[in-house]
Amino acid sequence: MTCVLRATDSTAGVVVRLAEELALVLLNEDSGYFEPVGAWNLSCVIAGSVLADLSLEFRIDTDTETLTLLDAGETGDPLLDPVLAEIASAPPPVHNAQYWIEKTAQRSDDAMDIILDRLVEKNILDHDSGGFWSLSRQVSRTGTYSADDGSTKLQVKTRVLRAILDEEIPDPRDVILISLIAACDALPLLLTEEEYEQSSERIDLLCKMDLVGRAIGAAVRESQGRPVQQPVGRTRPIPVANLLKLIPNRNLRRGNLSRILTDLYREYGPVFRIKKPFSDKGVVVLAGPETNAWINRNGRTYFRTRDHMADFEQLYGASRTLPGMDGTEHYRMRKSLRAGYSRATLEARLDEVYKFCRASLEKWVPGNPMPGAAACQELMSVQVSQLMVGVDASDHIDDLLSYEHRSLVTHVQKALPKFMMQTPGMARKRKRIFEMLNRVLNAHTPAQRKGKPKDLVDHILSLHASDPQYFPETDLSFMLVAGFIASIYLGSGLSFAVYGMASHPEIYRRVQKEAETLFANGDPGKDDFTRSSIDVAHRVFLESQRLYPVIPMQLRTTMNHCVVQGYNIPKDTRVVFAHTAAHHLEETFPDPTRFDIDRYAPPRDEHKRAGAYVPFGLGTHHCLGSKWVELQMTINLLLIAYYFDISVVPSDYEMRFNPFPTSAPNSKFRFTIDKRRHDF
CATH class of the missing domain: 1.10.630.10 (Cytochrome P450)
Incomplete structure (x- = not known):
């Protein structure tokens, strides 16, 4: 049975999602933000991790051709339920994983906000006011967080590297993670050039070990290469302010x-x-x-x-x-x-x-x-x-x-x-x-x-x-x-x-x-x-x-x-x-x-x-x-x-x-x- 990670201390009992562990893998401790994998690539891989979490919750099933709804019942997780609701309400025909990755990627900013906030609440990450994140002192010191059975679990980046470099038998969740990391070309950022070359066959093998990971990983790669509905915007001319109008302004x-x-x-x-x-x-x-x-x-x-x-x-x-x-x-x-x-x-x-x-x-x-x-x-x-x-x-x-x-x-x-x-x-x-x-x-x-x-x-x-x-x-x-x-x-x-x-x-x-x-x-x-x-x-x-x-x-x-x-x-x-x-806007205050x-003060909290x-x-x-x-x-x-x-x-x-x-x-x-x- 897959061991579900849980946060320690006051948040014990709260599941650490696959999407959250993906964020931990991609976090660069030196820069305080994510590895430079590209904005659209990052959006796609976050979307893929959300779909993988839904699969692990037995709400959807997917292969290389279709993504099928199994159970429309809410998970109680605000990270997953909006995507699940959209899949459940979608009219025919049935779409594949690539379609839903591109659809979900458009809300990846909101998903990432939820992911980072939760990792801070769980004392896994620390947040700097300038928008930087780092592993908490507890996780940095021990390299672990707790599992639901009371045992300790290695920090996810360590587990991934051991599965690749030391050929340890990985957890099924880690196989999916490796598939997602490989799909956004982030592994060369985690490994040295020599390590990456020597491990290429091992990485290919790991990416094929799980059907869900293989299907979602392939869909992520397809979305990055030729997105079906990547948004394209038209720009407008920037208006020029007439400062003469400010002369009678009492604020001036x-x-x-x-x-x-x-x-x-x-x-x-x-x-x-x-x-x-x-x-x-x-x-x-x-x-x-x-x-x-x-x-x-x-x-x-x-x-x-x-x-x-x-x-x-x-x-x-x-x-x-x-x-x-x-x-x-x-x-x-x-x-x-x-x-x-x-x-x-x-x-x-x-x-x-x-x-x-x-x-x-x-x-x-x-x-x-x-x-x-x-x-x-x-x-x-x-x-x-x-x-x-x-x-x-x-x-x-x-x-x-x-x-x-x-x-x-x-x-x-x-x-x-x-x-x-x-x-x-x-x-x-x-x-x-x-x-x-x-x-x-x-x-x-x-x-x-x-x-x-x-x-x-x-x-x-x-x-x-x-x-x-x-x-x-x-x-x-x-x-x-x-x-x-x-x-x-x-x-x-x-x-x-x-x-x-x-x-x-x-x-x-x-x-x-x-x-x-x-x-x-x-x-x-x-x-x-x-x-x-x-x-x-x-x-x-x-x-x-x-x-x-x-x-x-x-x-x-x-x-x-x-x-x-x-x-x-x-x-x-x-x-x-x-x-x-x-x-000073009426719509905000x-x-x-x-x-x-x-x-x-509540309930206003403007x-x-x-x-x-x-x-x-x-x-x-x-x-x-x-x-x-x-x-x-x-x-x-x-x-x-x-x-x-x-x-x-x-x-x-x-x-x-x-x-x-x-x-x-x-x-x-x-x-x-x-x-x-x-x-x-």
């Missing part, structure tokens, strides 16, 4: 770039072109929830970020950095630095978060209006510099922020001429920044760091020490500054969240109630920050990032020709991901201008629609520290609400923005400390 006057992009999306659709003055050749803008979802799924193949970061990196003598990398190199660096940006790292240092936050809040005195953006920026800069780079940079932070703002506008957004970075004032600020970086390095010698928790700089230096060719000394300066750059974004994000909270007294009172409960018996530990205990404050931050996203757009270049929503985009096209345009934190809520960016460059940010912002909101009653001045103030280099409240945003509720 307020500097609300995210809402401007929404207005343009409503008028011109998901793909449109903006000509000068934004660049010499103009840019193509991609917007809308469906486009966001497409980029998240396919962007790694078509877009790169390198072009927009090169000049910025050179200011620090760097050539290869996390935000400027793409592909396998980018994934490797994300894996190496992941712990430095993780929520777990922040949770381990909660005492310091409270300490630094309170030190800043003690300066907030009841009475006169305070500049909201500056106060929140100082709060975040102190915390980020201490927690991420291990030094107090408060005496350098103004110079750093000024230099970073100017350099981002000049070298990334290309909105200022390059000589603007050569002024005497910028030269002085640059000198002070490098003085600060030397302080950071001097504070991270083995003796200075002994007994201290690892911070981001420790992880950066460890990566350099482990592989100085991959990450040389010349690239250190930029990455050391990265923590300070993050404080710019966090300062703006906290400002928007405080504005949203203080502008809605009824919500403010709910946050205060949460804070009183959490801090009633002293400072809470990491286990006290449950989903329910910080629910309201967390949703305040989520809603503030919907209405007032700090990074409303991203710049990319197409490295391969692509067709998006029916529009042809050639290689080397400068592209803008207007991802946050989806935040009803009554979109309203600050409504209940959008994020943010869970694919491509609808994307404040941390799209694709492989999705913010690596998003979970850290959500927790840090929530803690700061809770502490502010715990210690103060705050009101926006004037009470009817409507947020205005400084849109470049990132979106931030302008200097007119002010609030008053009406009352201090607790002593420090």
Whole structure:
């Protein structure tokens, strides 16, 4: 009897499907994604694995000529049942396996989403926020997962290789897997050239051992070679946006770039072109929830970020950095630095978060209006510099922020001429920044760091020490500054969240109630920050990032020709991901201008629609520290609400923005400390 694999731990008893094991075989641990077998080939082989699973469930039978329905009863599996229902409802004549593979391949993206999500839920895969996957630590360490009879089963790639190279007798399921892998020409990617040549007869023998595997494997090969109904699309001319129409737009006057992009999306659709003055050749803008979802799924193949970061990196003598990398190199660096940006790292240092936050809040005195953006920026800069780079940079932070703002506008957004970075004032600020970086390095010698928790700089230096060719000394300066750059974004994000909270007294009172409960018996530990205990404050931050996203757009270049929503985009096209345009659409967020934190609670869960809520960016460059940010912002909101009653001045103030280099409240945003509720 075939041994059915099951996941371990809390998901024990859930079957690991053949389609899921195929995904595990094709996963490339170095790139964090699938082996390069071609998009249509991958779609066909995933479709073939779904049909094979239906055959193993005795719902269909197939040979080289026909595919026959045996039982139309549902399996209870959302991966299999839609395909089964379509087969059951199909009118005569009876079709063969190739027909159904090509039919099913058209929904392979949805199938792959289900497969990957389930493997993560079963603790077989880990998922990185940038859309990368890797084997979980448990599977990587043991090379096994559990079978339904309590025995252990070798990781599927090991089983396949042993069946081919060591001539072990394979399980019937593994025979089908080998047939599918061979059908999409992936075996040369798993074996060396010599191994593949020496094993060719063995592979042919294995592929003939099972009738279902032979039939479906042959159908996959036929579909790849000459698909009966592979979709062919016609492209349309890209509309050109008339920016003169924006002159009377109130969002333009307020500097609300995210809402401007929404207005343009409503008028011109998901793909449109903006000509000068934004660049010499103009840019193509991609917007809308469906486009966001497409980029998240396919962007790694078509877009790169390198072009927009090169000049910025050179200011620090760097050539290869996390935000400027793409592909396998980018994934490797994300894996190496992941712990430095993780929520777990922040949770381990909660005492310091409270300490630094309170030190800043003690300066907030009841009475006169305070500049909201500056106060929140100082709060975040102190915390980020201490927690991420291990030094107090408060005496350098103004110079750093000024230099970073100017350099981002000049070298990334290309909105200022390059000589603007050569002024005497910028030269002085640059000198002070490098003085600060030397302080950071001097504070991270083995003796200075002994007994201290690892911070981001420790992880950066460890990566350099482990592989100085991959990450040389010349690239250190930029990455050391990265923590300070993050404080710019966090300062703006906290400002928007405080504005949203203080502008809605009824919500403010709910946050205060949460804070009183959490801090009633002293400072809470990491286990006290449950989903329910910080629910309201967390949703305040989520809603503030919907209405007032700090990074409303991203710049990319197409490295391969692509067709998006029916529009042809050639290689080397400068592209803008207007991802946050989806935040202000009635169809994604009803009554979109309203600050409504209940959008994020069941049963509404409006943010869970694919491509609808994307404040941390799209694709492989999705913010690596998003979970850290959500927790840090929530803690700061809770502490502010715990210690103060705050009101926006004037009470009817409507947020205005400084849109470049990132979106931030302008200097007119002010609030008053009406009352201090607790002593420090």
